[in-house]
Amino acid sequence: MIIDILVLIMIFISFFMGSYLLTHANQTLFGLDLSQDSGLKRFVQISGIIFLILGLMAVIALSINSTILIIVSLILMVIFASTTQAVLVFKVTKR
Numbered sequence: 001m002i003i004d005i006l007v008l009i010m011i012f013i014s015f016f017m018g019s020y021l022l023t024h025a026n027q028t029l030f031g032l033d034l035s036q037d038s039g040l041k042r043f044v045q046i047s048g049i050i051f052l053i054l055g056l057m058a059v060i061a062l063s064i065n066s067t068i069l070i071i072v073s074l075i076l077m078v079i080f081a082s083t084t085q086a087v088l089v090f091k092v093t094k095r
Contacts, residue, residue: 004062007070010077011058017081018051030092040091047084054080 025034025045034041054077061069 003067003070007058007062007074010074011055011062013081014051014055014058014077017084018048018055021045021048021051030088032088032091037091043087047080050080051077051084 021029021044025041025048027034029044032040034044054073058070058073058077061073
């Protein structure tokens with residue numbers, strides 16, 4: 001039961017982050033002008049798509065109630081969110 005609640009929270013976070021990154025790919029993000037840095041813009045777009053894919057994978061895992069797939073999707077979401085955050089924080093502090 002608690003795993004299902006955690007997965008639902010992670011699904012919400014994953015969809016929110018993915019849609020946020022995709023909608024802000026042409027705007028200023030955390031003080032970074034993405035129109036000036038094409039590499040960062042592409043990173044943000046790819047990150048948004050991957051977050052949406054991971055969210056969809058978690059929805060599928062939750063609907064078929066596969067414990068292994070649920071755990072794998074949670075671990076992948078945590079690893080990818082941490083990596084994305086680290087890259088963005090590095091870019092913000094570097095400028």
